[in-house]
Amino acid sequence: MVKAKTKAKKRGAAKIFFGVIAALGVMLGVMIQLTLAANEQRQRWQAGERLARAMTATAVETLEARHLLEEETVRAAQFALTGQPEERAALRELEEPELLLLVNPWNTLPEDYDPELQQVGREFGTDYFMDVRCADKLEQMIADCREGGGHPWICSAFRTQQNQQALFDNKVLRVILEGNEPSEAPAIAAQAxxxxxxxxxxxxxAADIIDEIYPILDEGQEETKTQAWLMENCWQYGFILRYPNGTTDITGIIYEPWHYRYVGERYAKEITDLGVTLEEYLQMRRGR
Ligand SMILES: [Zn+2]
Incomplete structure (x- = not known):
């Protein structure tokens, strides 16, 4: 009788013990769930915030660029009317060293430079133009990249002097707003x-191509499917990634895993095979 009572007591205690353990387990489970949900929510907010910031920056530049691009539209229309089709086709086939023309912080654009343009796309109400010698190649590359699983988006192509000036002034202003000395701002801005x-x-x-899903001009671009495809295949269309990682001392420009420069298929292949920048390649050619 006594034994049976003790047994029943023990059973009761065990029931309470396991009951408490089970309750704790459920509470822990609920807490983990809540934490995960909160984390997910925070990540969603952060992604939204990043996108909003990127869109604001893009919108400001797009607005500034829009009216400047109107004159390019007129110019492109004039070319379409007056250009000799045969001559234009011949030009497009030529792969003269002119395609290697070096423009960087130490080598300015020739004063009379006036490329023949062709429209390559229209994104968010802005028309984009490229030199006729590479416009079709760029469009083909974009189409094939999309076919290959990427989400390419041209966010900048040909710019006039005024257009470049507007972008530069905007950048200087942003550098100052970030808390830098106004006297130092132009030099800082010039790196980007x-x-x-x-x-x-x-x-x-040259064209800036970014990923639609990650529309931000920073080093995170290199992680996207779009850049992985473009970096691997762009040479086949005559383009090179112009400012690779770790070459700022040579190019004068920060790492830009979105800026592609047309140099023609032959040179693009050589430059890619050699794994050098355009500056180094030109140096090598001069040394030949
Ligand atoms: Zn660029």
Whole structure:
């Protein structure tokens, strides 16, 4: 009788013990769930905030660029009317060293430089133009990248001097707003946005291509499917990634895993095979 009572007591105690353990387990589970949900929510907010910031920056630049691009539209229309089709086709086939024309912080654009342009796309109400010698190649590359699983988005192509000036002034202003000395701002800005007259975009041979899902101009671009595809295949279309990682001392420009420059298939292949920048390649050619 006594034994049976003790047994029942023990059973009761065990029931309470396991009951408490089970309750704790459920509480822990709920807490983990809540933490995970909160984390996910925070990540969503952060992603939204990043996107909003990027869109604001893009919107400001797009607005500034829009009216300047109107004159380019007129010019492109004039070319379409007056250009000799045969001559234009012949030009496009030529792969003269002119395609290697160096424009960087130390080599300014030739004063009379006036490329023949062709529209390559229209994104969010802005028309984009490239040199006729590479416009079709760029469009083909974009189409094939999309086919290959990427989400390419041209966010900058040919720029006029005024257009480049507007972008540069905007960058200087932002550098000052970040708390830098106004006297130092132009030099800091110049590392990210080329000083007018020294931008490859003024050649009409360069385009900034970013990922639609990650529309931010920072090093995170290199992680996207779009850049992985472009970096691997761009040479086949005559383009090179112009400012690779770790080459700022040579190019004068920060690492830009979105800026592609057309140099023609032959040179693009050689430059890619050698794994050098355009500056180094030109140096090698001169040494030949
Ligand atoms: Zn660029």
């Amino acid at each position: 946005v080329a000083v007018p007259g020294t931008s490859e975009h003024q050649l009409g041979l």
